[in-house]
Amino acid sequence: MRHTPPSARTRSRRDTGAGTWRGGIRRAIRVCSRPGPWKRGPVLAAAALLLGLLLLLHAQITDRGGLGSLVETFLPWFGLFIPVLLIGALWRRSASAVAALLLPAVMWLHFFGGLLGDKSRPGSDLTVAEQNVNADNPDPAGTARGLAASGADVLALVELTPEATGTYEKVLAKAYPYHTVQGTVGLWSKLPLSDTRPVDIKTDYGPLADTKPVDIKTDYGPLADTKPVDIKLAYARALRTTVATDRGPLTVYVAHLGSVRLMPRNGYWTVSRDRGAQALGEAIAADPSKRVVLLGDLNGTMDDRAFAGITSQMHSAQDAAGNGFGFTWPARFPVVRIDQILVRGVEPESSWVLPATGGDHLPVAAGISW
Structure with a gap:
């Protein structure tokens, strides 16, 4: 058996001790040099x-x-x-x-x-509903039946086409004996309507505003990706009417503001929508009616500054009496609420999003009270 001389064992312990001491010093330096929690990140x-x-x-x-x-x-x-x-x-x-x-x-x-919480309250005097039914809707009859099943007293439809309007009129006739259609927007009601007229919301298609029909096929300007239906819908997109209720007259506006688009050259193009929002706000501000409801696809959220002229005089039923964010578009996976119910002079008691009915937007409904 080999024995280590005493002097060698002494040196080994001395070296080990020195190494441990130096290692401890280095660890302490590293710890001290680390940034504190207020300096991290x-x-x-x-x-x-x-x-x-x-x-x-x-x-x-x-x-x-x-x-x-x-x-x-x-x-x-x-x-x-x-x-x-x-x-x-x-x-x-x-x-x-x-x-x-x-x-x-x-x-x-x-x-x-x-x-985030549920602000709805039970009971209401009147239920109103709205949907963008999609001009390309393959089953307008099914959409009409689904909306009629909601039980709404007043039902607003936007993005109507001449081809589909007859179907909606036929399917909804029994539940809604009163209705009006102005251009691409319509209102169906269980209660009598009067004083109905279109509202000029100054829809502007930018470079297409002065384009001759023959040129539309060849030059869409920044709207090069616009669907053909957008050109077909370039006329009356808002109406005003009066609903006769047991509690007195209720003025109802139905509107479909211009589309917004992300385009490489123009950025987030909102010219048509913004002009429509301004014109609609001015029309409502000039309306002497005490009780007003606005139903429609406004192609924007009420957080958007473009709607300041409307939100300064009306408030959102979803914000006041809804449950959650109430996203409506696109129907398959909604990420924004661009279909709105806004009120003035009446109080929303509840607001909710209805199940999909075949359109590319989800329908919205609200119960209102005097």
Whole structure:
């Protein structure tokens, strides 16, 4: 058996001790040199602050190229970035990022927290409903039957075509003995209608506004991807009528504002929609009626600045008495609420989204009371 000399064992212990001591010093230096929790994740903290500022100052974003409207259309979805950033902050153990996330969290809850609960109340004097029935709807009769089954007293349909209007009139005749159609919008009612007229919402198709019919086939300008039906629907898209109820007259507007499009050269093109919203707001403001309901596909959310002229005098039934965000488009996987029920002089008691009936938008309904 080999024996290690005493002097060698002494040197070994001395070397081991020295190595351990030096290793401890290096570990201590590394620990001390690591950034503290308030210095970790500066990029995450900056992203959280930018998200909060976007929610806080969204109305100040330029609308050049429609950027402001585009941001406001999808404003609720920016809340998805909050849990993503929170996971990153916890993984990095960044106290600064967690603290910075308070700003977007508070702002999102301020704007949209009220939509998370059910604000509906039982009972109402009248039920109204609306749907964009889709000009390309392959089964208008089925759509009409589905809408009639909702039990609505007043039913607004937009994006009607001459070919399909007769089908809606036939199927809905029994449940709704009164109706009016003005251009591509119509109203069916269980109660008498009067003082009906079209409303000029100044639909503008941009470069197509002055195009001769013969030229439409060859030059769509920035609307090069427009479906043929959009050209077919380039006439009367709004109406006003009076519904005779047991509680007195109710003025109802039905509108289908112009489409919006994302285009490489023009950005988020909203010219037609914005002009229509302004004209519609002016018409409602000039209307002396005390009780007014607006039903329609407005091609925008009520967070969009383009609707300030309308939202300044009317409020959304979904916001006041709904349950959730009430997204309506597209029908298969709705991500925005562009079909609206807005009221003035009456109170919404409940608001909900109806099941799909074959159109590319989901129908919406609301119960209102005097």
